[in-house]
Amino acid sequence: MEFPRLLALLLILLEWTRPGLPSPLRPICDLRVLNHFIKEARDAEVAMKSCREGCSLSESVTVPQTRVELDVWEKKNALEQAQEVQTGLWLLKPALSLLQTSVTNTALLSHIDNSIRNLLSISAVLRSLNIQEFTPPASAAGLEGTWTVSSSTDLLQVHVNFLRGKVRLLLLDAQACQQDVS
Amino acid sequence: MKCNHPSRFGTLYVIFCAMLASSIVQGARYFEKKVLLDPPANVTISRPGHQGQLYVSWMPPPLKYMDDSMIYEVSYATADSHRWQVDVAKASSKTILRGLQQSTNYKVRVRVKLDGISYNGFWSAWSDPVYMETLPAELDLLIVSLTLIISFILIVVSLTILLYHRRFLAKKIWPNIPTPDRKFQGLFTVYGGDFEEWLGQSNGGFRLTRGFFNSEECTSPLEVLSELSLCPSLPSPPLPPKASRALTTGAKHNMDVKKRLERRETAEMVDSAGTEGWRAPPHDHWLMDCLRALQQDTIPSSQSSILESQDAYVTLSANNCSNNEHLDDILEEASPLEALFASRKTVSSGSHSDLGSVQQSSGSGRLSSQSSFEYPNHTWMPRGPAEFTYMAVADSGVSMDYSPMSRADDIGKMVIYAHDYKNDIPAQVRPFLLSQHPFHDVDS
Numbered sequence: 022m023e024f025p026r027l028l029a030l031l032l033i034l035l036e037w038t039r040p041g042l043p044s045p046l047r048p049i050c051d052l053r054v055l056n057h058f059i060k061e062a063r064d065a066e067v068a069m070k071s072c073r074e075g076c077s078l079s080e081s082v083t084v085p086q087t088r089v090e091l092d093v094w095e096k097k098n099a100l101e102q103a104q105e106v107q108t109g110l111w112l113l114k115p116a117l118s119l120l121q122t123s124v125t126n127t128a129l130l131s132h133i134d135n136s137i138r139n140l141l142s143i144s145a146v147l148r149s150l151n152i153q154e155f156t157p158p159a160s161a162a163g164l165e166g167t168w169t170v171s172s173s174t175d176l177l178q179v180h181v182n183f184l185r186g187k188v189r190l191l192l193l194d195a196q197a198c199q200q201d202v203s
Numbered sequence: 204m205k206c207n208h209p210s211r212f213g214t215l216y217v218i219f220c221a222m223l224a225s226s227i228v229q230g231a232r233y234f235e236k237k238v239l240l241d242p243p244a245n246v247t248i249s250r251p252g253h254q255g256q257l258y259v260s261w262m263p264p265p266l267k268y269m270d271d272s273m274i275y276e277v278s279y280a281t282a283d284s285h286r287w288q289v290d291v292a293k294a295s296s297k298t299i300l301r302g303l304q305q306s307t308n309y310k311v312r313v314r315v316k317l318d319g320i321s322y323n324g325f326w327s328a329w330s331d332p333v334y335m336e337t338l339p340a341e342l343d344l345l346i347v348s349l350t351l352i353i354s355f356i357l358i359v360v361s362l363t364i365l366l367y368h369r370r371f372l373a374k375k376i377w378p379n380i381p382t383p384d385r386k387f388q389g390l391f392t393v394y395g396g397d398f399e400e401w402l403g404q405s406n407g408g409f410r411l412t413r414g415f416f417n418s419e420e421c422t423s424p425l426e427v428l429s430e431l432s433l434c435p436s437l438p439s440p441p442l443p444p445k446a447s448r449a450l451t452t453g454a455k456h457n458m459d460v461k462k463r464l465e466r467r468e469t470a471e472m473v474d475s476a477g478t479e480g481w482r483a484p485p486h487d488h489w490l491m492d493c494l495r496a497l498q499q500d501t502i503p504s505s506q507s508s509i510l511e512s513q514d515a516y517v518t519l520s521a522n523n524c525s526n527n528e529h530l531d532d533i534l535e536e537a538s539p540l541e542a543l544f545a546s547r548k549t550v551s552s553g554s555h556s557d558l559g560s561v562q563q564s565s566g567s568g569r570l571s572s573q574s575s576f577e578y579p580n581h582t583w584m585p586r587g588p589a590e591f592t593y594m595a596v597a598d599s600g601v602s603m604d605y606s607p608m609s610r611a612d613d614i615g616k617m618v619i620y621a622h623d624y625k626n627d628i629p630a631q632v633r634p635f636l637l638s639q640h641p642f643h644d645v646d647s
Contacts, residue, residue, distance in 0.1 A: 052271055056320045091267070185321045193268060 049146045050198035055189055058139040062181040065132035069177050075125035081171040082116035083164075085109030087182035094190060105166065106147070106191045107155030109183050112167060114140055117180065120173055136180060143188060150195040238324030240264045243275065243296070243313045248335040255305055257335055260297035261313050264327075274318045276326070282308035282334060294318070306339040 069076060085108065094102070117140065121133045148154070158164065170176050192198070243261040251258050263273055277290040277298055290298060303309060310332040317324040365372065384391050387401065394401040 059320050189321055190268060193271075 047149065048151070048195070048197040049149045050192075050195065052189070052192060054146060055143070055184065055192055058143060059181065059184045059189075061132070061135045061139055062177070062184055065129070065136050066174070066177040066181050068129050068132050069174050072124075072126050072129050072173075076129050076173055077123065078120055078171060078173045078176060079123040080119065081169045082119055082176065083112055083167050083169050084116055084176065084179045085112050085183055085187075086166045086168055087179055087186050089186045089190065094187075099194070099196060100153070102187075102191050102194070103147075103152045104155070106187050107152070108158075108164065108166070109187060110140060110144060111155055111157055112164075113180060113183065116170075116176055120176055124173065136177075143184070146192070150192070150197045152191070152195070238269075238317050238322055240266070240273070240315050240317065240324065240327045242327045242330040243315050244330070246311065246313050246330050246333045248309075248311055248333050250335065250338055251299065254338055254340065255301065255303040257300040257303060257309060257311070257337065258297070259300060259311050259313070261330070263296050264315060269317065269322055272318050272320065272322045273315050276314050276316075277311060278313070278329065279303075279309055279311045282310055287312075292316075303337050305337055308334055308336045310334050 085105075097105075114137070117133060117137050121130065121137065124130055124133060170179060241264050243263055245262040247260050249258045249260075250256075257279075259277060261275070263270055263275075271294065274292045274294055275296065275298075276292045277300070278287045279290065279300055280287045281304070290300060300309075300311070312329045312332045314327045314329050316326045382391075390396065390398065390401045
């Protein structure tokens with residue numbers, strides 16, 4: 022029975038030589054991924070609370086606001102929601118990097134490293150959900166829905182609340198995930 | 204009061220209203236961390252098809268964006284006990300309880316809590332218990348059918364083994380007890396074990412062995428010829444024929460009458476044939492008689508034939524060449540012993556039974572008494588010093604001894620074979636035997 026073998030070989034070759042875009046990322050709709058990030062952010066917050074020395078922020082940073090009013094949130098369209106989340110993530114990344122350089126406590130540093138990696142992973146998750154890429158504005162100052170913090174505890178708290186709030190709501194309502202769930 | 208959506212994820216200290224039911228701000232900075240929910244509603248229980256299982260489902264509290272943050276605890280117990288068992292807390296709003304007893308009434312209740320990742324709070328109150336009875340026990344069809352099939356297979360295999368080893372097993376369980384009944388036909392059934400009677404009456408034994416006797420002992424004259432050398436005048440060949448002719452069973456007189464006739468014939472033959480030519484013709488005549496005996500199916504003839512055959516092994520030590528009158532006397536005697544001692548006018552005493560005759564007849568030739576089959580040959584007439592004596596044992600069970608006995612003083616060396624059945628030589632006969640010698644001497 023040579024014919025099936027030849028056919029299988031032919032199909033394999035065609036698959037390799039098939040021209041086209043790489044297959045799109047599978048949408049990560051499982052919120053457990055985000056829950057994992059949230060847990061690690063909470064662990065960092067707890068570690069920061071028990072830190073006495075060498076865990077202060079060197080300078081003030083601009084962070085997004087974390088308060089969410091559901092009725093206001095629901096009135097926004099998906100694009101605005103996505104914009105708001107992306108802006109917040111864009112602001113948090115340099116803030117955590119600054120905290121990483123400011124903190125000398127080794128235990129806390131490991132948590133901060135985790136948090137920075139998780140932020141990058143969240144960006145990848147958003148990409149998988151076909152949420153549009155963020156175009157950074159010219160400057161951080163004067164952006165709506167932002168405020169400045171000067172303590173490391175506040176920074177980490179904002180970080181956690183941002184993940185728990187806006188990011189989570191965005192993922193819950195993601196269009197790509199809505200189609201999967203019937 | 205109007206209940207607006209509360210602010211979340213902020214630092215506001217807000218009191219929730221009906222939307223979160225009985226949620227109470229516990230003075231925490233982030234209220235979303237301290238949420239107390241209503242217990243789950245619409246707890247429904249159903250019975251799946253399996254034994255000892257219950258399917259429980261409920262409605263989670265209707266809070267938006269918190270559905271996936273809730274965890275539940277299911278608690279169940281039998282209707283009459285108060286020991287609640289708690290099922291593992293899980294995030295889905297349905298579960299299956301396993302390991303329940305059959306035909307038992309169970310009560311189930313549920314409570315809810317936020318999982319604490321995005322939202323945190325306290326366990327809600329237990330829902331109202333719902334009752335349901337589990338399915339009753341039933342026979343598993345598969346197990347029953349498998350049991351039947353396996354037992355059937357085992358029965359078939361065991362029966363096959365039993366049939367193959369039927370004989371072996373039968374021998375083990377009912378061992379074959381050997382009985383002599385087969386060899387002695389009629390001994391136990393007719394005569395009740397009386398061997399003497401059976402010997403005398405039944406011819407089955409004889410018939411059984413007649414062929415044996417005749418076949419062998421018809422040829423015995425040759426043996427006899429080679430041994431006898433007592434009476435040159437009267438060669439030994441005539442003896443066996445004569446002996447064969449003149450037979451007495453010693454048991455029945457009517458048979459003896461016939462034998463007397465036969466003896467007379469032989470005596471006449473002996474007388475008429477003469478000395479020289481008797482070797483061959485008597486021998487032939489004897490052989491013919493053997494054949495005749497074979498053909499005849501009467502008791503006397505058979506007996507006579509048997510006796511003939513027996514006599515073939517027996518050599519007459521007594522000297523018969525001299526006295527024909529002795530022959531006549533002997534022939535006319537009823538018992539063989541009487542015939543033997545007719546010339547000497549001795550009275551035989553052992554002629555009553557076959558055994559006795561056997562024993563007494565051996566006096567003529569110092570024949571060792573043998574089995575009951577053996578009949579005395581009344582024609583063992585004294586013919587001189589007994590030199591060779593052959594005693595044939597025509598018995599199915601008794602061994603035969605062909606030991607030649609040269610002298611009378613060899614009597615002591617005689618081997619007496621006592622048969623198992625009442626065939627002992629009476630003590631009075633032995634001296635009788637021993638006393639034969641002087642008689643012979645007298646005669647010779």
